Amino acid sequence: xxxxxxxxxxxxEIEESINKNKKLHWKAILYLSAGVVFIFLLLTAWNAHQxxxxxxxxxxxxxxxxxxxxxxxITLKEELRxxxxxxxxxxxxxxxxxxxxNDTLGSISLHYYGTEIYAAKLAEMNGxxxxxxxxxxxxxxxxxKPDK
Numbered sequence: 001x002x003x004x005x006x007x008x009x010x011x012x013e014i015e016e017s018i019n020k021n022k023k024l025h026w027k028a029i030l031y032l033s034a035g036v037v038f039i040f041l042l043l044t045a046w047n048a049h050q051x052x053x054x055x056x057x058x059x060x061x062x063x064x065x066x067x068x069x070x071x072x073x074i075t076l077k078e079e080l081r082x083x084x085x086x087x088x089x090x091x092x093x094x095x096x097x098x099x100x101x102n103d104t105l106g107s108i109s110l111h112y113y114g115t116e117i118y119a120a121k122l123a124e125m126n127g128x129x130x131x132x133x134x135x136x137x138x139x140x141x142x143x144x145k146p147d148k
Contacts, residue, residue, distance in 0.1 A: 095144060099136055099138040104119070105119040106119040121143075
C-alpha cells in the first residue's frame with residue numbers, strides 16, 4: 001500500500017488493514033496449494049488408469065498366446081504319443097537280421113517260419129528279388145509274423 005493510504009489513520013486501523021491483507025495472502029496460498037494437490041492427484045489417477053489399461057491389454061494378449069501354446073502342446077503330445085506307438089509297433093513287428101555266409105531268402109524264411117514260401121515276401125519287403133545275391137553283413141527286415 002502507498003503511504004498516502006495510511007495518512008490520517010490510527011495505528012490500530014493500519015494494523016487491521018495489514019492483517020486483512022495477510023489473511024487474503026494466506027487464503028490465496030491455501031487455495032493455490034489445494035489446486036496444485038488436486039491437479040497432482042488427478043494426474044496420478046490418470047497415470048494409474050493408463051497403466052491399468054496397458055497391463056490389461058498385456059494380460060489379455062498373454063492369455064491368448066497361452067491358449068495357443070496350450071493347444072500346440074496338446075497337439076505335440078498327441079503327435080509324440082502317436083510316434084512312440086508307431087515306433088514301438090514297428091519295432092515289435094520286425095526282426096533285423098544280419099546276413100551270414102551261405103544265407104538265402106529261402107533259408108531265412110525256413111528258419112523263421114518253418115517254410116520257404118515266404119522268401120518272395122522277404123525279397124519284396126526289402127526291395128530285392130528272390131534271386132538277389134545277399135552280401136554277408138547286409139541287414140534285412142524280417143516280420144515276426146508272416147503276412148498270410
